[in-house]
Amino acid sequence: NADPNFSLDSLKKSHDYVIIATGAWEKGRNPVSEGGDHVIDALDFLIETKDEGPRDLGKRIAVIGAGDVAMDAARLAKRMPGDPEVTIVYRRTEMYAPASQDEFDGAMEEGVIWRELLAPVSYDGQSLVCEKQRLGDFDESGRRACLGTGEFETLAFDTVIGATGARVDKGLFEKLGMNVDSYGDPRLSDAMESSLDGVYVVGDCRKGPSTVVAAMGDAKKAALDIMAKEGLTHDFEKVQVPVEEAVILERRGQLTTAKLPAEEGLRCLICDQVCRICTEVCPNRANVAILVEGFANSEQIVHIDGMCNECGNCASFCPHAGRPYKDKLTVFWSQADFTDSENIGFLEVSQGHYRIRDQRGRIFEAAEDQLQDLAGSDMTAVILAVKRDYPWLLNREHDCASH
Structure with missing residues (x-):
């Protein structure tokens, strides 16, 4: 583990680049405040069992939560002495469980019991009192919110394992002087x-607990950027399998059942190449698809701040679990709106002169001939495409009148 008191200045004196990959090791919120020694943290349980071996947790064990760690804890709990009965208690439904499908299936195959729409309220070391839940509207996470019904159910458990999500020590980033967003996450470029x-x-400390594959992807992006800065070559190859846009669009709106495994791919909407869902579900048409040269996917989405009322509809429907009204490069119409927002984007201050907030949270002004050096090639391409081909998006009075 990294020294929590490490000095970034000291590291930078002896290293040209520093990659922070401290993970998500802070304990999640305890699901119940009572219970004493009968309540244990999932990560503590996994680590202590690995180091010290199995221990008796009683005949009935509850695991609170439904992520991958919860599934790991439940499967390990099944292996404790006495062949205990293990139950996962979750406040939403299986559809919204954050665990990967293979982890969930593995737990069910091993005899773990699944109880949903139950939110723990109290635990006295023997009885876990839960309030029954119902699903409400979609929240910012893209999942439906949990609403208490006022009805309660009491379940008997000898041990409760809390697996409600490991957390990131976000105070580290501000301590280091990084620009962070409203959630405390560091503002990063595409290269991390x-x-x-x-x-x-990179990794879990960037946005919270995820997978090893995601962490490896982050590290690869950082490595490629560092190698490019150092003028080094690499053998990484990205293979794009292009599909004609007409073929992709033809699939939209079709409900197709795959009768054979080989047919499963025919149901894919290929959202990594053409995805316009946020433009279609926005009632205010605040998300706009524009054509920009220089990207693997020439169709890019820009967000028009002056037309958005932050209803969150685009976030609810985003197949990439994104929040387009927050994540997409934003076109601002006024300095007040630019200041009030944290979005990446730009404001045309005057003809050919822009105020910009980049992915790393830096704010600066640039003339058109400075964009490439200051804003980078991707943002420059989008800004110039908007000005050249979609000037009405800038909300200039003469452009609006002519369109």
Whole structure:
């Protein structure tokens, strides 16, 4: 584990680049405040069992939560002495469980019991009192909110294991002087570089607990960026399998059942190449698809701040679990709106002169001939495409009148 008191300045004196990959090790919120020694944290349980071996947790064990760690804890709990009965208690339904499908299926195959729409309220070491839940509207996470019904159910358990999500020590990023967003997450470029030059953030500490594959992907992006800065070659190859846009669009709106495994791919809407869902579900048409040269996918989405009332509809329907009204490059119409927002984007201050907030949270002004050096090639391409081909999106009075 990293020294929590490490000095970034000291590291930068002896290293050209620093990659922060401290993970998500802070304990999640305890699901119940009572219970004493009968309540244990899932990560503590996994680590202690690995180091010290199995221990008797009683005949009935509850695991609170439904992520991958919860599934791991439940499967390990089944292996404790005495062949205990293990139950996962979750406040939403299986559809919204964050665990990967293979982890969930593995737990069910091993005899773990699944109880849903139950939110723990109290536990006295023997009885776990839960309030029955119902699903409400979609929240910012893209899942439906949990609403208490006022009805309660009491379940008997000898031990309760809390697996409600490990957390990131987000105070670290502000301590290091990085630009962070309203959630405390570091603002990063596509290459995972923070607002501090040469300092990258990858893995679970970037956005919270995820998978090893996602962490490897982050690290690869950082490595490619560092190699490019150092003029080094690499053998990484990205293979794009292009599909004609007409073929992709033809699939939209079709409800197709795959009768054979080989037919499963025919149901894919290929959202990584053409995805316009956020433009279609926005009642205010605040998300707009524009054509921009230089991207693997020439169709890029820009967000028009002046037309958005932050209803969150685009976030609810986004197949990439994104929040387009927050995540997409934003076109601002006024300095007040630019200041009030944290979105990546730009404001045309005057003809050919822009105020910009980049992915790393840096705010600066640039003339058109400075964009490439200051804003980077991707943002420059979008800004110039908007000005050249979609000037009405800038909300200039003469452009609006002519369109």
